[in-house]
Amino acid sequence: MRLGVLDVGSNTVHLLVVDAHPGARPLPAHSHKAELRLAELLDEKGAIGVDGVDRLIATLDDAVQAAEDKGCEDVLPFATSAIREAANADDVLARVKAVTGIDLQVLTGEEEARLTFLAARRWFGWSAGKLLVLDIGGGSLEIAYGIDEDPDIAVSLPLGAGRLTAAMLPGDPPGPEDVRALRRHVRAQIARTVGEFNRSGRPDHIVATSKTFKQLARIAGAARSAEGLYIQRDLSRTSLEEWVPKLAVMTAAQRATLPGVSEGRSAQLLAGALVAEAAMDLFGVDELEICPWALREGVILRRLDHLPGL
Numbered sequence: 001m002r003l004g005v006l007d008v009g010s011n012t013v014h015l016l017v018v019d020a021h022p023g024a025r026p027l028p029a030h031s032h033k034a035e036l037r038l039a040e041l042l043d044e045k046g047a048i049g050v051d052g053v054d055r056l057i058a059t060l061d062d063a064v065q066a067a068e069d070k071g072c073e074d075v076l077p078f079a080t081s082a083i084r085e086a087a088n089a090d091d092v093l094a095r096v097k098a099v100t101g102i103d104l105q106v107l108t109g110e111e112e113a114r115l116t117f118l119a120a121r122r123w124f125g126w127s128a129g130k131l132l133v134l135d136i137g138g139g140s141l142e143i144a145y146g147i148d149e150d151p152d153i154a155v156s157l158p159l160g161a162g163r164l165t166a167a168m169l170p171g172d173p174p175g176p177e178d179v180r181a182l183r184r185h186v187r188a189q190i191a192r193t194v195g196e197f198n199r200s201g202r203p204d205h206i207v208a209t210s211k212t213f214k215q216l217a218r219i220a221g222a223a224r225s226a227e228g229l230y231i232q233r234d235l236s237r238t239s240l241e242e243w244v245p246k247l248a249v250m251t252a253a254q255r256a257t258l259p260g261v262s263e264g265r266s267a268q269l270l271a272g273a274l275v276a277e278a279a280m281d282l283f284g285v286d287e288l289e290i291c292p293w294a295l296r297e298g299v300i301l302r303r304l305d306h307l308p309g310l
Contacts, residue, residue, distance in 0.1 A: 001073045001074070002018070002029065002072050002073055003017070003018055003020050003072060003073065003074055003075075003076065003300055004017045004067040004070070004072035004075040005078075005296045005300050006060070006063055006067070006075055006076065006077040006078070006102075007080070007296050007299075008038070008056070008060070008078065008079040008080070008083060009038075009080050009139075010038055010039035010082040010140075010162050010163065011035065011037055011039070011137075011162055011264070011265065013034045013056070013059045013060065014031070014033045014296070015031070015033075015066055015067055015075075016028065016030075016031055017032075017072055018300055021304070022304050022307060025122075026297060026304075030066070032063055032066040034062065034063070035264045036056060037162065037264075038052065038086075039139050039160065039162040041055075042082075042087075047086055047088040048083070048092050053092055053095055053096075057096060057099050057100055060077075060096065061100055064100065074303075076105075076299055076303055077103065077104050078104065078106070078107050079093075079104045079105070079106045080107055080112055081109065081112075081137065081138070081156075081160060081163075082138065082139050083106055084106050084108070084139075085139065085158075089106065093106070108156070109140055109142065109155070109157075110155070112156060113133075113143065113144040113155060113156055114144060114151060114154045114298075115295055115298030115299055115302060116135045116144065116209055116295045117131065117146065117149075117150075117154065117298070118149055118302065119209070119291070119298035120133045120207050120291045120293065121149050122149070122293065122297075122301055123291050123293045123297075124207065128204060128205040129147065129203075129204030129205060130145065130146065130200075130202075130203045130205070131144075131145065131151075131204070131205055131207060132145045132197070132203035132206045133151075134207070134208040134209075134288070135208065135210045136159070136160065136161055136208075136210045136213060136272050136275050137161075137210060138162035138268070139158070139163045140158055140159065140163070141157045141158075141159040141190075141275055141279070142154070142156050142157075143157070143193065143197070143279070145197050145200060152200060153196060155196075157190065159186055159189055161265075161268040161269070161272035161275065164182060164268075164274075165270070168185065168271070169271055172252055172267070173248065173249055173250055173251050173270075179248050182271065183274050183278070186274050186275050186278045187282065190278050191282055197283065206283075206285050206289070207289050207291045208235065208289075208291065209293070209294035210294060211265060212265075212269070212275075212276065213235065213290055214260070214290055215260050215261050215269060215272075216235055216243070216273055217233050217234065218233075218258075218261070219258045219259055220240065220243060222235070222290065229292045232289060233289070233290040234287055234289050235287065235288055235290065236286065237286055237287065238286075240273065240276060241277060243273060244270075244273050244277055247269060247270045250270075255270070
């Protein structure tokens with residue numbers, strides 16, 4: 001069957017169309033993206049304004065039309081932290097449904113972490129042993145650990161690259177004191193969770209998903225996306241520690257000239273790098289592997305697992 005998964009994230013609205021059936025890997029057939037940056041459209045009360053909701057509805061209409069054009073039998077729409085944490089989330093969801101007919105399912109942070117972990121487990125298989133999975137989104141950081149398809153521990157922290165950039169890095173480039181304050185904030189938040197993970201023992205394999213980690217790996221020398229999904233891409237803490245101070249003194253325009261860094265995400269790359277560096281340091285990770293699959297694939301896999309008659 002042809003499925004569409006419609007991901008309303010903090011940075012983008014992304015429709016991924018795949019050809020899928022139980023027992024086989026989902027094959028990407030089409031990708032439709034629009035940068036909306038919902039996390040940056042919140043007003044001083046934490047609500048998404050009228051203009052932001054209108055833009056969301058227009059973007060969703062375009063995505064649904066694309067899904068129809070590509071012959072999707074079903075579309076799985078979900079939203080993550082930007083809508084989940086908006087002060088007027090219920091009103092936004094009701095208006096979206098009334099105007100577009102789309103019933104957006106809002107995932108909790110823990111659900112995000114668990115579905116992303118499922119995708120990583122399916123990608124790497126049972127031979128990977130105990131997995132530690134890190135995922136930096138626009139609004140949150142997800143961390144999950146376990147040996148099965150459902151992780152033993154799954155947490156979500158409000159440490160997304162877009163959220164932190166908007167709240168704590170006002171300059172371009174940001175001032176040294178702002179960078180240091182963000183570094184302290186990020187490390188204090190992550191450190192609260194480390195003990196729970198450490199009590200479960202060392203992971204056998206450590207992986208990361210998300211655009212942020214992919215971009216950081218690329219600027220540190222990993223293969224281009226054009227070289228395919230099956231090229232192993234790694235990110236070392238040593239490389240990351242060398243790049244963080246360089247990114248801190250660059251403007252967003254300068255970061256956008258780096259290999260693999262898009263103009264739309266260049267402003268938030270520094271915040272993402274600080275989160276990645278802190279997570280790798282506090283969890284004692286010297287090197288991790290980039291996983292091509294993430295939350296969207298996890299949603300598709302869970303849907304296939306629950307098809308009637310299986």
